[in-house]
Amino acid sequence: MAYVDSRAFLDAAVLARLSRLALSARGPMNGSVTGIHKSATRGSSVEFAEYRKYVPGDDIKHVDWQVYARTDRFYMKEFEADTNLRCTIVLDCSASMSFDAGHGSKFDYARRLAATLAYLLVHQGDSVGLLCFGDGTHHDIPPRHTPSHLKHIFDTLSDVTPGGKTEMVQTIHDLAERIQQRALVIVLSDCFTEIPPLLDCFQHMRFRKHDLAVFHLLDRQELNFDFDRPIRFVDIEGSFNMITDPSIIQSGYRKELDRYLEGLKLGCREFGVDYRRVVTDTDYEKVLAAFLLQRMGGGLSR
Amino acid sequence: MTFLNPILLWGLPAALLPVAIHLLNRLRFRSVKWAAMMFLISATRSSTRRARLRHYLILLCRVLVILFLVLALSRPTIGGWLGGTMAGAPDTVIILLDRSASMEATDLRRQCSKREHALRLFAQAAAESAATSRFVLIESVLRTPHEIATPAVLAGLALASATDTAADIPAMFQAALDYLIRNKTGRTELWVASDLQASNWLPQRRDWLQLGAQLAALPQDVRVRLLALSDGYQHNVAVGLQHAQRRVGATPQTLGLALDISSAVPRPDVFPMIITLDGTRSQVDLTLNTPTLHYQRNLELLAGKPAGGWGKVELPADDNLRDNSCYFVYGDDVPLAAVVVSDTPAVARYLRLAASPVSGRFGRACEVLAPREAATMAWQELALLIWQAPPPCRRDGAGDPDVRHRRWHGPLSSSREKRPCRGRRAVRGRAARPPVGRHRHGQHRQAVSRTGMGST
Numbered sequence: 001m002a003y004v005d006s007r008a009f010l011d012a013a014v015l016a017r018l019s020r021l022a023l024s025a026r027g028p029m030n031g032s033v034t035g036i037h038k039s040a041t042r043g044s045s046v047e048f049a050e051y052r053k054y055v056p057g058d059d060i061k062h063v064d065w066q067v068y069a070r071t072d073r074f075y076m077k078e079f080e081a082d083t084n085l086r087c088t089i090v091l092d093c094s095a096s097m098s099f100d101a102g103h104g105s106k107f108d109y110a111r112r113l114a115a116t117l118a119y120l121l122v123h124q125g126d127s128v129g130l131l132c133f134g135d136g137t138h139h140d141i142p143p144r145h146t147p148s149h150l151k152h153i154f155d156t157l158s159d160v161t162p163g164g165k166t167e168m169v170q171t172i173h174d175l176a177e178r179i180q181q182r183a184l185v186i187v188l189s190d191c192f193t194e195i196p197p198l199l200d201c202f203q204h205m206r207f208r209k210h211d212l213a214v215f216h217l218l219d220r221q222e223l224n225f226d227f228d229r230p231i232r233f234v235d236i237e238g239s240f241n242m243i244t245d246p247s248i249i250q251s252g253y254r255k256e257l258d259r260y261l262e263g264l265k266l267g268c269r270e271f272g273v274d275y276r277r278v279v280t281d282t283d284y285e286k287v288l289a290a291f292l293l294q295r296m297g298g299g300l301s302r
Numbered sequence: 303m304t305f306l307n308p309i310l311l312w313g314l315p316a317a318l319l320p321v322a323i324h325l326l327n328r329l330r331f332r333s334v335k336w337a338a339m340m341f342l343i344s345a346t347r348s349s350t351r352r353a354r355l356r357h358y359l360i361l362l363c364r365v366l367v368i369l370f371l372v373l374a375l376s377r378p379t380i381g382g383w384l385g386g387t388m389a390g391a392p393d394t395v396i397i398l399l400d401r402s403a404s405m406e407a408t409d410l411r412r413q414c415s416k417r418e419h420a421l422r423l424f425a426q427a428a429a430e431s432a433a434t435s436r437f438v439l440i441e442s443v444l445r446t447p448h449e450i451a452t453p454a455v456l457a458g459l460a461l462a463s464a465t466d467t468a469a470d471i472p473a474m475f476q477a478a479l480d481y482l483i484r485n486k487t488g489r490t491e492l493w494v495a496s497d498l499q500a501s502n503w504l505p506q507r508r509d510w511l512q513l514g515a516q517l518a519a520l521p522q523d524v525r526v527r528l529l530a531l532s533d534g535y536q537h538n539v540a541v542g543l544q545h546a547q548r549r550v551g552a553t554p555q556t557l558g559l560a561l562d563i564s565s566a567v568p569r570p571d572v573f574p575m576i577i578t579l580d581g582t583r584s585q586v587d588l589t590l591n592t593p594t595l596h597y598q599r600n601l602e603l604l605a606g607k608p609a610g611g612w613g614k615v616e617l618p619a620d621d622n623l624r625d626n627s628c629y630f631v632y633g634d635d636v637p638l639a640a641v642v643v644s645d646t647p648a649v650a651r652y653l654r655l656a657a658s659p660v661s662g663r664f665g666r667a668c669e670v671l672a673p674r675e676a677a678t679m680a681w682q683e684l685a686l687l688i689w690q691a692p693p694p695c696r697r698d699g700a701g702d703p704d705v706r707h708r709r710w711h712g713p714l715s716s717s718r719e720k721r722p723c724r725g726r727r728a729v730r731g732r733a734a735r736p737p738v739g740r741h742r743h744g745q746h747r748q749a750v751s752r753t754g755m756g757s758t
Contacts, residue, residue, distance in 0.1 A: 194340075
């Protein structure tokens with residue numbers, strides 16, 4: 001773990017504690033090697049799957065002779081296949097992720113989540129890739145399961161900086177088309193874009209039978225909007241600015257934000273997206289522990 | 303409304319502090335890089351109007367809170383009928399009614415005099431508390447407390463009618479104070495109706511300080527409510543008679559009138575003055591360029607007329623009808639007859655000389671009578687009676703009330719010995735009333751005048 005100690009976004013103690021948990025897929029995956037996840041195809045594990053009729057060309061070693069003795073017909077005994085997981089971590093590197101109200105930016109938080117998840121995945125034998133998108137920033141690392149690949153991911157996470165506008169919708173659409181096999185896609189973003197196109201790309205991802213998990217990162221100040229004097233708000237992704245009295249628009253802001261969050265949550269639930277709203281002043285270990293435990297249980301976040 | 307701590311009213315500008323802070327905050331803003339601009343823009347677009355209105359209402363509430371705080375610390379006392387309504391019904395209400403002539407000024411809007419208007423307001427104000435309060439009237443003429451059922455009856459009372467007199471407001475307050483001390487009333491209100499004439503209120507009198515201290519020292523709660531009817535006269539010209547003097551030496555005989563004509567504001571326009579003498583009217587056109595005009599005029603008396611007569615001076619109607627006319631009379635000199643009743647000749651001689659130093663001159667004559675001859679006196683013709691003898695008494699020994707002592711002179715009587723009365727020695731008669739007006743020695747004729755204007 002020499003490459004872990006030198007990363008500011010990795011905590012060895014947290015990694016050690018979380019290593020006891022496994023990151024499970026919610027559905028069958030199409031992996032390249034044997035792993036701990038259920039495969040979409042039949043395999044040679046010890047777990048019985050089903051019977052099917054013999055067809056010429058089948059390997060006769062899977063014929064269930066006891067059934068043949070009773071029924072005088074050939075039936076093939078099939079077993080579940082265990083495969084590995086191909087995961088792609090999508091990290092939003094737009095400038096809005098650099099918002100920092102005093103206890104760390106959303107991007108730093110997302111980077112810790114991404115690095116920890118990548119470590120856990122590689123160490124359980126799964127492949128992990130990284131896609132960083134932003135205005136002028138684009139890093140696409142395909143999924144691999146080797147430790148050297150993990151180091152490459154960490155190096156990329158160290159080098160990348162947030163900036164520019166959000167191109168999240170198009171990026172996810174492209175990714176959904178590009179990933180050929182069933183995979184787990186983990187999105188780390190503040191999702192500051194319109195809900196309908198965002199849900200469209202989520203739906204696209206689900207249509208391609210990918211397991212999609214979204215970590216919606218929000219700062220506490222963005223949720224509460226607790227300012228006490230007139231402020232000139234400068235758009236962090238552009239030059240637009242507006243001077244307003246927060247006490248005047250506070251209720252309206254909260255109402256708009258609640259409406260947005262509720263719409264996004266309902267949309268994600270409708271399309272089977274594992275949606276998690278994360279406030280960045282929360283301990284990321286707890287967030288990941290809850291995520292892993294719920295995945296092990298096979299459910300969606302509520 | 304008055305304030306017990308008026309100096310704290312200087313803190314009223316502090317009510318503008320929230321506005322100043324609001325403006326300063328608008329000018330002093332800091333910049334924040336913000337990510338969730340989409341919600342900020344939506345919120346600004348959708349709810350700015352209502353939120354801004356609510357914000358300004360909150361600002362207004364803050365201003366009002368400071369305003370009310372400063373006003374409360376200034377300890378306001380609410381006067382007028384609002385204060386009376388909020389304080390509840392008092393136990394006793396003492397009405398101090400200014401009945402001076404100036405209170406008869408007519409307000410053209412109300413079509414009634416100030417006094418009538420005050421009585422009407424009193425009746426309205428007392429309508430709610432009439433069942434629980436006791437009402438006492440102290441008016442400016444008698445200054446004697448009279449308990450009344452309700453102020454509604456004041457309009458029909460002679461005690462509240464118009465007079466031509468002046469008012470002594472400090473004396474009225476003193477009468478009210480005496481009543482409060484004597485009757486130990488509970489919570490009391492003094493309702494004062496006046497037009498605030500300085501000649502009635504006498505602000506230079508030192509009694510006010512003593513009155514204020516005494517009222518403040520009373521154990522009961524006493525409130526003074528002033529119905530100030532101080533609206534000045536818009537158009538009022540007053541006429542007063544200074545003297546009317548008959549001159550018999552000239553031919554034909556004339557009557558010299560000296561009038562004081564005054565107006566609150568100068569009257570450069572011409573207005574008529576009607577002088578009536580023995581039924582004959584004459585008109586004089588006047589202008590008033592100064593507040594006061596001293597006007598003199600000789601009126602020719604008709605030859606062959608009786609020795610006496612009368613007349614009046616009238617001005618056109620204006621706001622105050624009470625000072626628009628004055629009356630005068632004239633006539634021959636009436637010799638002042640005096641009688642000394644004494645049973646001591648030496649004393650009677652000195653008293654006679656005191657009453658009439660030179661018999662037959664200066665219009666004075668004096669006669670000395672013994673007490674037993676007193677019954678023969680012609681009381682109607684007497685101007686002075688000096689009784690230097692035991693007073694006449696009835697058969698039962700009590701003092702004879704039939705003997706009419708005149709206050710305006712007062713009988714000089716002395717009793718060196720008391721003797722019981724043995725028979726009825728009632729002396730009946732009526733002393734001659736002395737002439738009202740100015741009496742000047744050395745004048746052959748004397749005019750008797752009476753003005754119709756009271757002092758205001």
